[in-house]
Amino acid sequence: MTDTSRTRSMSETVEKRLRVYKIVLGFNMFCHIAIGLACLFFPYWIAQVFNLPGPEPDGWTRGWGATLMLVTALYVPGLRDPIGCRAPNWIGIGGRVWMASVWVYCGGGFWSFAVFDYSFAALIGLLYWRLVKAADGG
Numbered sequence: 483m484t485d486t487s488r489t490r491s492m493s494e495t496v497e498k499r500l501r502v503y504k505i506v507l508g509f510n511m512f513c514h515i516a517i518g519l520a521c522l523f524f525p526y527w528i529a530q531v532f533n534l535p536g537p538e539p540d541g542w543t544r545g546w547g548a549t550l551m552l553v554t555a556l557y558v559p560g561l562r563d564p565i566g567c568r569a570p571n572w573i574g575i576g577g578r579v580w581m582a583s584v585w586v587y588c589g590g591g592f593w594s595f596a597v598f599d600y601s602f603a604a605l606i607g608l609l610y611w612r613l614v615k616a617a618d619g620g
Contacts, residue, residue, distance in 0.1 A: 502609060510606065
């Protein structure tokens with residue numbers, strides 16, 4: 483295999499991994515925005531859907547939804563340029579693990595949030611590691 487064909491093959495691998503990573507991360511970010519908006523505008527419905535106690539007062543649920551949307555917005559540079567802007571991606575993966583651990587500690591209806599965050603942390607972490615490895619020539 484010549485250097486040119488090896489470089490082309492690496493480039494194709496990076497492009498494919500980049501595309502898959504962006505799709506999965508974008509879907510996760512879309513879910514975060516949807517959940518954040520639901521918490522902001524329909525806090526009682528969220529409590530009912532996830533079998534949580536009613537949000538009394540409802541301000542904490544609305545605040546959590548707004549915070550989730552803000553944190554998700556901080557991932558945008560990592561979505562736009564995952565190879566050149568790595569910190570938001572690694573921090574986001576760690577943040578998902580952290581939040582999943584908090585949801586486990588809270589228990590009850592928060593288990594579904596824990597499963598969601600642990601699952602996406604593992605999936606995004608694996609996809610990102612593979613992307614970075616390919617981009618760095620490994």
